[in-house]
Amino acid sequence: MDNITREKTLAATAAVSRIKPNMIVGLGSGSTAEIAVQLLGEKVKNGMQITGVPSSVTTKKLAQTFDIPLITDAVPAKIDITIDGADEFDENLNLIKGGGGALLHEKIVASASRELIIIVDSRKTARPLGSSFHLPVEVIPYAHVIVEQTLCQLGSTPKLRRNNDKPFVTDEGNYILDCNFNTIANPQKLASDISQIPGVVEHGMFIGMATRIIIGSGETTRELQAT
Ligand SMILES: O=C(CO)[C@H](O)[C@H](O)COP(=O)(O)O
Structure with missing residues (x-):
């Protein structure tokens, strides 16, 4: 081992x-x-x-x-x-x-x-959260382009997660945007901001x-x- x-x-x-x-x-x-x-x-x-x-x-x-x-x-x-x-x-x-x-x-x-x-x-x-890992945000496929744009406005560089040449699909049939926010200064505030975006199903901050x-x-x- x-x-x-x-x-x-x-x-x-x-x-x-x-x-x-x-x-x-x-x-x-x-x-x-x-x-x-x-x-x-x-x-x-x-x-x-x-x-x-x-x-x-x-x-x-x-x-x-x-x-x-x-x-x-x-x-x-x-x-x-x-x-x-x-x-x-x-x-x-x-x-x-x-x-x-x-x-x-x-x-x-x-x-x-x-x-x-x-x-x-x-x-x-x-x-600090975000220092070494990009924050995953689960979105419904229909909304992923507009959610990506809004996440950019919140200061990240989102990337659609891929599985080979196709988008990665979650157990609930959704997509994931991996978001580089660098160090997240205020996780509570960011969590609340992301949760309010229409089309976001959940984010990876616990x-x-x-x-x-x-x-x-x-x-x-x-x-x-x-x-
Ligand atoms: O959140 C998770 C899956 O969605 C895992 O718990 C996380 O990625 C840690 O995985 P590992 O134990 O393989 O490092």
């Missing part, structure tokens, strides 16, 4: 150790969250009863291979703990997510969760949602907790 995978596994193991029998567990997306799904699958195999709520089609398929009982039709109003990854986080535990394109379902699952535990490897450290960030670091983990 390479060092980064070991760090992801350490963070995922620490997060999964917080899952107790009969919990409803939100299942995040991305390579780190997938390790957590695999570890949860082992718990289920050993007899622990949990119910998972997947945040993407990819995660649903993975969880099914481990026979994790799932709720897939609609997100329940109360999820005990969600374990997910992130592309960036700041010292206030605000996040940028959506590198894998699952930000809409991830945010819905997170919004229903009593606890949102984020797991990352040591390449990700607390820094503000005040994460309760804990577990960072795999070498042979150990360290944690940041919301105050």
Whole structure:
């Protein structure tokens, strides 16, 4: 196992150790969250009863291979703990997510969760949002040209995400604009401005949602907790 995978596994193991029998567990997306799904699958195999709520089609398929009982039709109003990854986080535990394109379902699952535990490897450290990752904004295809123009007026350089020569399409059939805002000085204000643009479905800033960030670091983990 390479060092980064070991760090992801350490963070995922620490997060999964917080899952107790009969919990409803939100299942995040991305390579780190997938390790957590695999570890949860082992718990289920050993007899622990949990119910998972997947945040993407990819995660649903993975969880099914481990026979994790799932709720897939609609997100329940109360999820005990969600374990997910992130592309960036700041010292206030605000996040940028959506590198894998699952930000809409991830945010819905997170919004229903009593606890949102984020797991990352040591390449990700607390820094102002936008400093190293472009903010994904999910838009309905019909509106993507006009939304792109408005996002330019807000100070970014949006780029339509592509999958080979076609636009990348999300699980809900939408497009993603990856927006370089450089460092985002006021995430709350920008989040509100973007949410008001007609045609925007969701953006990848998760503000005040994460309760804990577990960072795999070498042979150990360290944690940041919301105050
Ligand atoms: O937000 C996400 C997917 O939409 C992922 O959680 C994020 O991209 C982190 O992925 P990884 O654990 O592979 O670095």
